[in-house]
Amino acid sequence: MSTFRHPGLAEPRNKEEWRRYRDSRAPEQPAMPPYKEYLKLSDDDKDDLNEDRDNYHSALAIIDTFQVKRLHYLMERRMKANARRAAGARAGLVFDGPPTVGKSTLVKLFAARYERRLRRKHPERFQDGYESNGMVIDYTPVVYLSIPARATPKDLSVLLADYLGMVQRGRDTQTDITNHVLSVLSDVGTELVIIDDVHFLDMSAKEGRVVNDHLKYIANETAATFVYTGVDLEKSGLFLEGQAASRATQTSGRNTRYPVRKFGCKTAQEKLEWAETVKALEDTLVLYRHRPGQLVKLCSYFYDRTDGSICALTDLFRESAIEAVTSGEEAITRKLMDRIEISEYAQATYRKVVQQRRQKAAAGSKVAAS
Template identity: 30%
Template structure:
């Protein structure tokens, strides 16, 4: 008997919906999302959890630290204050409305400031009109690479969820977008990646004209964000001069560490991020004490700082240490720009000094006569004088500098000159102690180089 086959799983239900920030569904999710700090359990409460419950608790804290609450930076405050004023000024304007352009390098928080502006404005509008569920006061779009007028218009249509056939005329798309925007009462339009508009090309110039046409048709304030738009030709030519005459440019630059005020501002930012951590054994103020290290490691860029602290917090939960240290932050990867900035600005760490055995500086020292890295052989006998093996160097030949100026009588006697220079020499019982092997601890004592605890053998001349 054949068993009934199970129904195939609904793959469409398992795939998450495609709701990026550039759609009204994704934007509404962004507006309503607020990271909730998880509660920290005591040691007893954590010990009472089962392994599965402890795993779920750690997973919640990892997810929280991967998406820490946003901090209010100076750029965000300036963009929000300027844009709110422009929205008030543009409310009764028929044309030539004023706008704002956020310009800066990568990792300086341009997109963050732009989206936080839209979030703050929409929350304020919802507070004033709590019963108007159809109101959509903010539109967020990005300029696609090599944008054409129709591509730009379709970005606006995609945000509203409008669909058109592939052969649709651009005029129909623009009219539908403007009608929908008026119906939901849009009064703030956010356009990101504005540097993708190149006014030196025909398609880029036409796309810029299309964006200007939207600004004339929609009763809204436009806010742009892009990478170093001043050097991208956005203000060049007739079109550029018109944009420059209507928009306020707010630079987004990395933090600096030159003055005391700059250092305190950076330390306050680090302290604000540290206050959002939820780690069991982290000492408050640790990251604030590492503010200079964090500045050099991130180049003063808010995006790199956020990545570094969030990554350190996630690793601290995973390895069970529950604290962020400089050693842990060293293994958190950051972007290439931050790494290069760290190489240019970070102070060199002091080299650790090696402990060296005390030794004399005379040329006859057997320690100095040995090649670097040579280990001293153990003494063959505690008796004095040492054997032949202990008076030779690592190459098997006795060092000529091992003889003291107070040479023994055997080396200065006439019989000593009768030996052939090529014949192997035999140590004399009366040899001075300067050719003796060093003590096991490798310590020399004056010019005699004899161990302090070794007594002379009867018949051996006393050391001078």
Template identity: 35%
Template sequence: MSGPAGTGKTTALTQFGKTIEAIDRRQHPGVGGRIPVVYVTVPPAATSRMLAVEFARFLGLPVTVRANITDVIEAVCGVLIDARVTVVCVDELHNLSLATRSGAEVSDTLKYFSERIPATFVYAGVDLEAKGLFNGTRGRQIAGRFGVIETVAFPRTEEWTGLVTTLEEALRLHRHRPGTLEGLAHYLHDRTGGMIGSLSHLIRGAALDAILDGTEKITRKSLQNVKLDRAAETRKSKPAS
């Protein structure tokens, strides 16, 4: 998945992982020792060892300072194969730069994991093609192994209203009137430009304010008091073309 920041890549990735895990639990009730989904992020300026340690950390595997990358990778692969992993989610892939030696090594490590582990790998990052992820020999290998899903801002459609409704149903405010946010779907789209990251920030901020001031509900007025991220505020201030 690739697209501008705030278009819901991480949200989609984590929800996909949760769905796969729920399906696996239904298919294998009461079976322990399974890890159907792995979720890791590529650290900034990552090295191959740092990435391998991220996998180990997710699995709860102890990694000593003296452990070399081969030891870590072998331990990770062994556990994931035994745990019947089916999906590996790798987020923040834009932190990987194929133009650097360490970035190229990280790419090779991910390729090695995908060859050793019988699972579907899902990558997500900001504007990956513009970052040069598909350039050069390694880039062509990545392009030949993956399809790209472009993420964009939500249009003002029923899907947007459904997203707002889903977020509203997750609220646990004692005095909030159900359907309030659904009725403000167009206003919320104007405020956020259809960006799921900005929408989540707006509703979460209003919910926190409602808890702190004791009102325990979200209204249009309380939403107006929440300051959004710089990108959303900039979009709002631009005149319509």
């Protein structure tokens, strides 16, 4: 199972921040002296090494799970299908699923890898002074936009303009900005546009439907593949228009919806995929008393703690590894993890699991006693 690492960064709001994300790399794995030598280090040297380990564990690995590989393949296939398509709206993709399943991470990861591949194949496009169609352009193959709550059509165009670094005039109308954005997207060679957090569009309100229409217009007029992510989009107005629930929108007619799910833990295949993910994370640990494979044995516990959420799982690994270094325990154990609290949703789910098991055990005891 391959991994890809990058340091934690804020959500990109413009092309410069996107490029920092694209080019970011996680800290190198610290060199670990033998444990006896580690204990003899001065306080300062030991503190420096522990800080390096904390930074390394904080970055953690992004795991190429089966789901990530599948969805990346579908994104690449769709982009290839759109590459030389005739003028007009391209077919896009919609990734829909509950929170904390890694939707935003998987699309950003694909986009970063895609752009780095372009840089390898066409380094000249990324040089200062690159000319295309007789113009010097700042080649921008990827646009990433996170939708804010209560966005208006003009807000959306302004966000795109800001991302592209366009100079705007105070008297520009929504149409002026949108037309300029469309021209720049074409000029700078944009091939992939990611619209994240589409669920923030309130489709029950007139403003939300207007923004949805504006999104469709931009997608129709852009020679790029659009990818949308959000929560519970199948039931939202993103795929419906007008008052009739059966009336499909252009969004549903031109885009393919793919569900992004939490890990399961019922079938043999689901358990295998979960165990592989736990092992891939375990293999990144730099702890003196960690024994390879000891955490794979706790797969059921990890599932109970996280409810199959990849975000909750990585949070639990990060904090547990840092706790193991800080406390001097140098290994992640169930006892240590019981001290770690992650998201409220994960904690509440775990409490429910524990309570159900206690009730089941109590019921079993009563049956045995009778």
